[in-house]
Amino acid sequence: MNLRIVNALLLRYVFLYTRSPVRLVEMVFWPIVDLLVWGFLTVYLRQSTSGDFPQFITFLLGGMILWDILFRAQQGVAISFLEDVWTRNLLNIFVAPVRSVEYLSATFAVGVLRICVTAVALVVIGWLAYSFNVFVMRWWLIPFFLNLMLFGWSLGMISTALILRWGQAAESLAWAVPFFIQPVVAVFYPVSVLPAWLQPVALALPATHIFEGMREVMRTGSMSWAPLCWAFALNLVYLALAGGFFVWILNYTRRRGLLTKFSTQ
Amino acid sequence: MLETDTRETLLEAIELTREFDGVKALDRFSFKLRRGEILGLLGANGAGKTTAMNCLLGLTLPSSGQLFAFGKALHSHRIEILQRCNFSSSYASLPGNLKVWQNLLVFARIYGVPHPKQKIASLLEMLEVGHLRNRVTGELSAGESTRVNLCKAFLNDPELLMLDEPTASLDPDIADKVRKVVRRVQRERAIGILYTSHNMRDIEEVCDRVIFLHKGRIVAEGTPGDIVKRSTEQSLENVFIKIARSGDLEDAGDKALTP
Ligand SMILES: Nc1ncnc2c1ncn2[C@@H]1O[C@H](COP(=O)(O)OP(=O)(O)OP(=O)(O)O)[C@@H](O)[C@H]1O
Ligand SMILES: [Mg+2]
DSSP states (O other): OHHOOOOOHHHHHHHHHHHHHHHHHHHHHHHHHHHHHHHHHHHHHHHOOOOOTTHHHHHHHHHHHHHHHHHHHHHHHHHHHHHHHTTHHHHHTTTOOOOHHHHHHHHHHHHHHHHHHHHHHHHHHHHHHHHHGGGGGGHHHHHHHHHHHHHOOOOOOOOHHHHHHHHGGTTHHHHHHHHHHTTTTSSSOOOGGGGGGGGGHHHHHHHHHHHHHHHHHHHHHHOOEEEHHHHHHHHHHHHHHHHHHHHHHHHHHHHHHHHHHHHOO | OTOOOOSSSEEEEEEEEEETTEEEEEEEEEEEETOEEEEEEOOSEEEEESHHHHHHHTOOOOOOOEEEETTEEEEESHHHHHHHHEETTTTOOOOSSBBHHHHHHHHHHHHOOOOOOHHHHHHHTTTOOGGTTTGGGGOOOHHHHHHHHHHHHHTTOSSSSEESTTTTTTTHHHHHHHHHHHHHHHHOOOEEEEESSSHHHHHHOSSEEEEETTTTTTEEOOOHHHHHHHOOOSSSSHHHHHHHHSSSSSSOOGGOOOO
């Protein structure tokens, strides 16, 4: 892997985002809208529950913020790829000495940048508007963010591979893929509410362990290491599988001669 | 092909075949491109020119046959080979939402060009688009963006250059200038260029040698002058039409008129 090339590709995204304020707005717009809706819902529930305020309500906000980290990481990868599709630049990239791993690394880095922007916005607004302090999760936040980001990258690679295979018709998948798994990964409710047969599926996804861990930390101020280790180990597996899937699809499109049709259409 | 040619072979295709759903877009296509040579690929729409270039760039895998660039097999040395190649065509564009200099800087960095800013400035000058440096790429006219694409293609001083219809959409004046630039670069740096065009004027002026493709097969090969001489036609344009209609150079006769 050549870091010079990753930097060069990243420079392109930096140019893109700094040239276009709309893109910057887009990065914080939806998260903020989500936060406002969930935040007001929390306020409402808090007002209508007299006396002891049930803690699960704050889990909603925590879940929402962490979900957004995963979603943004996935978007960073998928949207970066789509930018090249939309601008018909893919061909220039494919005929340049750019390896798949370099290209993907640059999109991962975009994911990180997007997360930073989004996270700052969410944390600040969550705190100012609803006195929701994510830092009750303290340094647990670091492994939470990290693991969700890694899983977001895996989902991003899968979305990208699907777009590569089915062309722009599959574009909406870029947005949909994370939501396929949202019901299962226990963002807003614990795994125990899922039907028994679905629980093993949930536990096979790294994000589940993080959301479970989040509730644990918010409730008790701490958590055991086991779920984090599970999440991380699963993430490595998913990254390898998703990376392999991407490369496999890329070679398939080369074999079928779809790469050029697709990148010039 | 001149077997006595001692120049280094930059690019070699051996029996290259590419099928799409059972139809052969390229059929046992073999050729050599040598250093310092501009080779034109000619043929009707759908003859297989772009497919050939895509195979040579590793964008499409051939169904069978072998490809070598700089003496190395393309399938196992793709990245190394692409570092020494470049490509431009009227159907691939640079991201429209960046400024011209930003796009060129990104590609200069990708290719590891030593002094990117100076290089970009000199290329923009060479193609007479220096004034477009700060323009948004997507707002350029077709001809302007073709020339900016060509700047990208020259960025890494490629030893092997593939140009797919580089003069399509250029006005005669600019097309003439582009031809001269291509000629000059080839002379000064002795690079090998694979060139397609539907403009016979282009081909006659730029190409040292041409290959006529028909349904993916080579039907004629030689210098443009030679080919015209070998046929019964008056001009390369007429040869082109004859081959497009009858699929052959020598005995075309009035085959074109019979089904
Ligand atoms: N990905 C693909 N899938 C199916 N068929 C394809 C594909 N790419 C090319 N073809 C077919 O292969 C043949 C050769 O196409 P190609 O693009 O190489 O022609 P060309 O010589 O470049 O034509 P033009 O002058 O119109 O650019 C055509 O019949 C085309 O339909
Ligand atoms: Mg073509």
